[in-house]
Amino acid sequence: MGVPTDRRYLKSHEWHKLDGDICTIGITKFAADELTDITYVSLPKVGKELTAGKPLGEIESVKATSDLYTGVSGVVTEVNSKLGDAPELVNNDSFGEGWLVKVKVSDPAQFEKLMTAQQYDAQLAG
Numbered sequence: 001m002g003v004p005t006d007r008r009y010l011k012s013h014e015w016h017k018l019d020g021d022i023c024t025i026g027i028t029k030f031a032a033d034e035l036t037d038i039t040y041v042s043l044p045k046v047g048k049e050l051t052a053g054k055p056l057g058e059i060e061s062v063k064a065t066s067d068l069y070t071g072v073s074g075v076v077t078e079v080n081s082k083l084g085d086a087p088e089l090v091n092n093d094s095f096g097e098g099w100l101v102k103v104k105v106s107d108p109a110q111f112e113k114l115m116t117a118q119q120y121d122a123q124l125a126g
Contacts, residue, residue, distance in 0.1 A: 008114030
């Protein structure tokens with residue numbers, strides 16, 4: 001399938017891209033394709049404390065509502081406000097314009113424990 005190698009992944013199909021101590025989180029193209037037409041994204045407010053392994057919000061599609069998870073703990077510094085009016089950005093550009101939140105990471109070592117692109121690809125092939 002080939003997912004971007006500049007980020008890490010969760011088994012639940014969220015990607016994490018670390019830049020300094022800020023981690024951008026989104027869902028993979030595989031997840032967006034599985035959900036089909038995304039209709040709504042519920043995200044936390046800026047300033048909310050997130051805990052690794054816990055839900056950060058929800059994503060709704062014509063097929064289902066699914067929890068969104070974070071693989072890192074920290075404080076939300078930014079949410080993708082474009083998704084309020086255009087949730088389809090997640091379908092159209094899941095690894096780019098369709099990102100969900102940015103988090104100031106409290107423990108960068110958590111990022112290193114997430115799956116690499118190669119491990120995530122192997123899970124999808126599984």
